[in-house]
Structure formats: structure tokens, C-alpha cells
Amino acid sequence: MNILFEPFQIGSIKLRNRFVRSATQDWLGNADGSISAREEELYESLAANETGLIITAHAYVAHPLGRASIRQNAIFDDRFIDGFHRLADVVHKHGARLVIQISHAGRQSSPDLTEGLLPAGPSPVTDSSTGITPRELSEEEIWHIIDAFAAAAGRAKTAGADGVQIHMAHGYLLAQFLSPYTNRRTDAWGGNLDNRIRIVREIITRCRAAVGPEFPVLAKLNSTDGFTGPGYLSLDDVIETAKRLEKWGFSAIEISGGMREAKDCMSRPGILKPEQEGYFAAAAKAVKAAVSIPVILVGGLRSLTVMQQLVASGVCDLISLSRPFIRQPDLVKKFRLGLEKVSCVSCNLCFNPEGLKCRYRENQS
Numbered sequence: 001m002n003i004l005f006e007p008f009q010i011g012s013i014k015l016r017n018r019f020v021r022s023a024t025q026d027w028l029g030n031a032d033g034s035i036s037a038r039e040e041e042l043y044e045s046l047a048a049n050e051t052g053l054i055i056t057a058h059a060y061v062a063h064p065l066g067r068a069s070i071r072q073n074a075i076f077d078d079r080f081i082d083g084f085h086r087l088a089d090v091v092h093k094h095g096a097r098l099v100i101q102i103s104h105a106g107r108q109s110s111p112d113l114t115e116g117l118l119p120a121g122p123s124p125v126t127d128s129s130t131g132i133t134p135r136e137l138s139e140e141e142i143w144h145i146i147d148a149f150a151a152a153a154g155r156a157k158t159a160g161a162d163g164v165q166i167h168m169a170h171g172y173l174l175a176q177f178l179s180p181y182t183n184r185r186t187d188a189w190g191g192n193l194d195n196r197i198r199i200v201r202e203i204i205t206r207c208r209a210a211v212g213p214e215f216p217v218l219a220k221l222n223s224t225d226g227f228t229g230p231g232y233l234s235l236d237d238v239i240e241t242a243k244r245l246e247k248w249g250f251s252a253i254e255i256s257g258g259m260r261e262a263k264d265c266m267s268r269p270g271i272l273k274p275e276q277e278g279y280f281a282a283a284a285k286a287v288k289a290a291v292s293i294p295v296i297l298v299g300g301l302r303s304l305t306v307m308q309q310l311v312a313s314g315v316c317d318l319i320s321l322s323r324p325f326i327r328q329p330d331l332v333k334k335f336r337l338g339l340e341k342v343s344c345v346s347c348n349l350c351f352n353p354e355g356l357k358c359r360y361r362e363n364q365s
Contacts, residue, residue: 003311010294011216011251013097013162015052019332020320022298023055023101026356033074035083040090047096049330054096058103058167061152062145064114068105070353075102075152084159099218100156101165104145106173107134108260121176122183129260150206163216170266171259174200175222179233193237197244204248216251223255223283226262242287254296254320255284271300271346278310285315296320303341326350327358
């Protein structure tokens with residue numbers, strides 16, 4: 001039997017296979033941030049076609065500064081619980097498991113998304129992709145954000161989700177604190193790694209108080225800013241961060257990388273050959289060697305053979321896919337029936353705020 005189709009467990013989450021739908025912003029939410037009927041249809045399709053674990057598009061924990069995009073789902077208030085409950089029900093009906101990803105945009109936002117307010121981050125470092133210089137968060141604001149993450153985790157549990165994933169990758173707020181490039185503070189929240197990671201330690205402490213010791217709390221962790229050299233996130237810091245995450249009670253770590261400024265890092269285009277696949281695999285392997293909790297790998301995985309080799313050789317425990325599921329929501333079932341490679345050509349036309357779908361496929365029809 002292919003190892004990818006063997007059952008696997010993350011904490012209390014019992015999965016039917018090792019395939020994960022990575023959190024993917026879908027631009028399908030209602031205008032107020034609630035779950036839409038189109039999202040329910042999307043998640044039901046993924047679940048009905050044998051996906052093991054489905055991680056939702058990131059839901060923002062604090063309004064309005066936490067918002068990253070239009071039609072993004074929200075989880076900053078109890079009124080959003082019912083929508084996520086419906087999502088959990090439709091996923092569970094088909095034997096899949098649901099984890100809700102929670103995030104805060106930080107500097108990766110804009111005044112048109114934040115009711116005219118200037119985005120805020122750890123430090124006033126200009127985002128070169130937008131030209132916006134965020135203001136620096138105050139100590140009081142940082143504590144409010146910590147409490148907002150914990151409250152969001154509690155809502156995820158109340159909604160019947162199987163777990164929650166804290167987004168500390170892709171240049172969003174927690175990734176901004178972890179990276180010396182975006183965190184240039186000189187107080188207790190910046191400087192050395194102990195200080196830069198402090199916000200995560202405080203969040204998981206309060207999350208555990210909100211959801212208890214058994215509810216799975218996963219992390220999505222940046223392995224790189226997308227830039228190399230002094231002043232950027234280092235692999236040594238990533239490995240040490242992963243060790244702390246395990247110590248503090250995280251249930252699994254998904255390895256990714258990049259930020260908005262580092263174009264074509266997190267979603268590299270033109271992944272057409274096996275040797276191009278799994279571009280965060282080396283980082284995942286280093287993290288897996290340092291921790292005993294499950295490691296999930298995302299990033300340019302396209303061939304079943306490559307995926308199987310990565311898991312069988314101990315690089316990672318689970319395979320996470322984003323763009324391939326946009327093109328083929330029935331991908332896992334097709335793999336089980338003999339498909340060897342996804343049809344996704346990594347053109348990135350799917351990342352379009354008009355709604356999540358494969359525009360390459362449309363162009364070819």
C-alpha cells in the first residue's frame with residue numbers, strides 16, 4: 001500500500017490518509033467575513049473526494065487591522081461561529097477533518113481593507129510591494145492581538161473544528177515578529193530570537209487556556225523570508241523556533257516560506273519537472289530531524305512518486321497541496337485510482353480576487 005494512503009494521526013485528529021489541503025485564500029467569503037454557500041460547496045467537494053485534512057483559508061482574528069484581503073473570512077467575533085460550524089459539518093459528513101487557520105495581516109494590509117487605518121506591524125518597515133510603511137504596534141496592542149488569537153482558537157473549537165492552525169508564515173503578522181527583517185524593535189518583543197518569538201509563546205499559552213490540552217493546535221511556519229543574507233530569517237532560527245513550538249504544545253508544523261515582497265517564493269511558477277518539486281523540502285527535513293511532532297510539507301508538489309519518496313524517506317509526515325486542489329478538487333481520489341501526476345502547471349492564474357478557480361483550464365477550453 002502507498003504510504004500516502006495510510007491513516008495518520010495529529011494529536012487527537014485521526015486522518016484517513018496523509019493528504020492535506022493547505023490553507024488557500026479563496027475570495028469566496030461573504031462581504032462581512034462569514035462563510036458563504038460557495039465555500040461550503042468547495043469544502044464539501046474536497047471532503048467528498050477523499051482529502052484527509054482540510055485547512056481553511058485564513059480567518060482574521062482582529063478587526064479591522066487584521067484583515068488581509070477582500071472577501072476574507074473572519075473569526076474575530078462569536079457571530080462567525082455558525083458559519084464555521086456548517087463548514088465542519090459538511091466536511092465531517094464525508095469523513096474528512098477540518099482545521100481552521102487563524103491569522104492577522106499586520107503590515108500586509110492596506111487602508112482600503114482596514115477602514116482607512118494605517119496598517120500596523122512590529123516595526124515601521126516599508127512594504128516594498130505596496131510602498132506602505134506601517135506604524136509600530138504598541139505594547140497594549142500586542143497583548144490585545146494575543147488575546148484575539150486565543151479567542152479565535154476558542155471559537156474554532158466551539159464551531160466543531162478538529163483543530164486550529166496559527167499562521168506564522170507568508171509575511172503575515174506573526175511571521176513579521178519572527179523575522180529580523182520586519183521586526184526591528186528594541187523592547188521585549190524584538191532583538192534576539194527569544195524576544196521575537198515571545199508573541200507566539202504568549203499566544204499558545206492563552207490558546208491552551210481557551211481550548212484545553214487535547215485540542216490540536218498546528219503551526220504554519222516560514223522557513224525563509226524569500227530573501228537570504230544577514231538581517232533575514234535564518235534556517236537556524238527556524239529550527240530553534242520549531243523546537244520551541246513542540247515544547248510549548250503545538251501538535252504539528254507545516255513548513256512553507258516567503259512573503260508578499262519576495263515574489264514567486266511561496267508559489268513558484270512553472271513547476272513541471274520532478275526535480276523542481278518540494279522546494280521547501282530541505283527545510284522540512286531539517287525541522288523534522290529536530291522535532292518529534294508531525295511535519296507537513298507544502299510547496300510545488302506535483303508527482304505522486306515524489307510525494308511518496310518524501311514521506312517514506314523521512315523528510316515529512318504529510319503532503320500539503322494548494323494550487324493542485326484548485327484545479328482538481330478530486331485529486332486524492334484520482335491518485336488512489338491511478339493518477340501519477342497533477343495537471344496543475346503552476347501558472348498562478350488561480351490567485352485572483354474574482355474567486356478561486358483554475359483560469360488556465362478556462363483559457364484552454
